[in-house]
Amino acid sequence: MMLLFYTAAAVAILATLMVITRTNVVHALLYFIVSLIAVAVVFYTLGATFAAALEVIVYAGAIMVLFLFVMMMLNLGQSTQEQEKVWLKPRLWLGPCLLSLPLLVELVWMIRQAPDANAAHSIIEARDIGAALFGPYVLAVELASLLLLAGLVAANHLARREDRS
Amino acid sequence: MFDIEVGSALVMGLILGGVILISAWLIWLERRLLGVWQDRLGPNRVGPLGLGQVIADMFKIFTKEDWVPPFADKLVFMVAPPIIMICILLSFAVIPIAPNVGIIDLNIGLLWILAMASLAAYSVMLGGLASNNKYALLGSLRAAAQMVSYEVFMGISLLGVVMLSGTFNLREIVESQRDGWYILPQFFAFIVFAIASVAESHRLPFDLPEAEQEIVAGFHTEYSGMKFGMFFVGEYIGVLLASALMTVLFFGGWLPPFGIGPEDSIVAGIFWMLLKTMVFVCFFVLMRAAIPRPRYDQLMSYGWLVLLPLSLINLLITGAVILFQGA
Numbered sequence: 101m102m103l104l105f106y107t108a109a110a111v112a113i114l115a116t117l118m119v120i121t122r123t124n125v126v127h128a129l130l131y132f133i134v135s136l137i138a139v140a141v142v143f144y145t146l147g148a149t150f151a152a153a154l155e156v157i158v159y160a161g162a163i164m165v166l167f168l169f170v171m172m173m174l175n176l177g178q179s180t181q182e183q184e185k186v187w188l189k190p191r192l193w194l195g196p197c198l199l200s201l202p203l204l205v206e207l208v209w210m211i212r213q214a215p216d217a218n219a220a221h222s223i224i225e226a227r228d229i230g231a232a233l234f235g236p237y238v239l240a241v242e243l244a245s246l247l248l249l250a251g252l253v254a255a256n257h258l259a260r261r262e263d264r265s
Numbered sequence: 266m267f268d269i270e271v272g273s274a275l276v277m278g279l280i281l282g283g284v285i286l287i288s289a290w291l292i293w294l295e296r297r298l299l300g301v302w303q304d305r306l307g308p309n310r311v312g313p314l315g316l317g318q319v320i321a322d323m324f325k326i327f328t329k330e331d332w333v334p335p336f337a338d339k340l341v342f343m344v345a346p347p348i349i350m351i352c353i354l355l356s357f358a359v360i361p362i363a364p365n366v367g368i369i370d371l372n373i374g375l376l377w378i379l380a381m382a383s384l385a386a387y388s389v390m391l392g393g394l395a396s397n398n399k400y401a402l403l404g405s406l407r408a409a410a411q412m413v414s415y416e417v418f419m420g421i422s423l424l425g426v427v428m429l430s431g432t433f434n435l436r437e438i439v440e441s442q443r444d445g446w447y448i449l450p451q452f453f454a455f456i457v458f459a460i461a462s463v464a465e466s467h468r469l470p471f472d473l474p475e476a477e478q479e480i481v482a483g484f485h486t487e488y489s490g491m492k493f494g495m496f497f498v499g500e501y502i503g504v505l506l507a508s509a510l511m512t513v514l515f516f517g518g519w520l521p522p523f524g525i526g527p528e529d530s531i532v533a534g535i536f537w538m539l540l541k542t543m544v545f546v547c548f549f550v551l552m553r554a555a556i557p558r559p560r561y562d563q564l565m566s567y568g569w570l571v572l573l574p575l576s577l578i579n580l581l582i583t584g585a586v587i588l589f590q591g592a
Binding site: 117124126127130133137149150152153154157160161165166168169171172173223225226247 | 376380384386387391405406409410412432
């Protein structure tokens with residue numbers, strides 16, 4: 101399980117790096133899907149099987165499909181790839197990298213400081229998640245559903261066509 | 266090593282080989298059945314009953330030139346066809362065939378199948394997008410919208426079964442049907458699931474992504490040789506998977522109907538499972554023979570305006586009944 105975890109984590113990090121550095125948008129998206137599946141494997145090795153399944157169904161299976169759908173609609177070709185190449189000059193990487201380096205160091209330091217989380221030893225069943233969602237976290241769930249409803253109404257309003265009759 | 270239990274090497278090999286072999290011969294079965302229903306003969310020349318037709322076709326497809334169009338996105342073009350084969354074959358890992366026969370008893374079995382089905386959708390989309398051809402792009406646009414929409418109702422329709430059995434594990438779902446198959450309490454869920462799985466495997470009448478009268482061959486316009494073969498066989502494995510799922514979820518899996526014969530025998534279990542699955546496969550073929558293809562907007566509005574409310578109402582009533590019985 102330990103080996104599986106670290107392999108999947110390494111794949112996730114490498115794939116995410118590839119997402120950022122690709123200039124071809126479809127290739128970047130493919131790497132993104134690989135990264136999400138790798139994160140799902142990480143969840144699985146930590147015992148969160150339900151979260152792993154949802155990661156693949158919702159993120160890799162639905163949201164990324166919508167990304168792809170928009171890409172098809174826009175039909176980006178060679179020109180955007182050239183544009184991306186111009187935007188992604190190596191010199192431009194320098195500033196953000198220097199700034200995020202301290203953040204990385206801080207993160208690693210905090211993880212080293214934290215007590216051993218020991219997460220890998222209990223399997224979280226779907227019914228535990230259901231009980232948590234509709235028990236202590238019911239307010240958050242309801243708020244999220246309200247937010248989604250608002251988004252739905254707004255999308256409907258934007259997409260509605262006025263009748264000319 | 267050669268014992269019959271879940272996940273033993275023998276069982277795994279037999280299931281993998283069986284699935285691929287049966288799906289290949291489904292092509293023959295479909296063409297013969299279409300012949301019967303359309304009052305013609307179908308392929309009957311090669312071997313007894315034309316059974317050798319599949320082998321002949323396979324030789325042809327393997328010896329064809331494997332061509333990648335120069336204007337295509339080569340990497341994505343080559344990656345796309347295996348995705349559908351791999352994802353759908355992986356789905357068979359959680360299907361319980363008979364007592365002690367299966368590859369793995371996953372506690373998230375049903376979610377695993379939904380996850381693999383949603384990943385398989387990429388095959389069609391990426392194939393069309395990478396072809397760099399306007400008809401292929403139109404086909405994969407249609408595929409993307411159709412599959413994302415019908416996945417929603419497919420998932421919701423299955424939740425009724427999950428509520429009744431209290432588990433995502435497919436083997437436990439079959440076991441919980443000993444007192445009665447879920448086709449009776451979950452009849453509407455079955456209808457929604459059957460329609461959605463036709464749309465998910467993009468077969469006629471919902472084959473709009475490849476509607477050959479309108480957009481040449483849709484997403485696989487540029488594909489030939491074995492790459493096309495993978496899309497083609499992938500579709501038939503998808504049909505087999507959908508039929509097996511209907512059997513497991515709604516028709517008691519390997520359990521015999523009306524208590525005929527032994528309940529927990531492996532041989533009888535495999536027999537019933539195969540028989541029930543094949544009935545649904547024939548139903549898929551009958552749909553193709555009988556129903557014309559709808560327009561694209563009809564497909565979409567039918568999904569969102571009829572199937573979505575139906576599956577939600579089914580879920581609500583199932584929940585209410587369970588709550589009432591539990592109280």
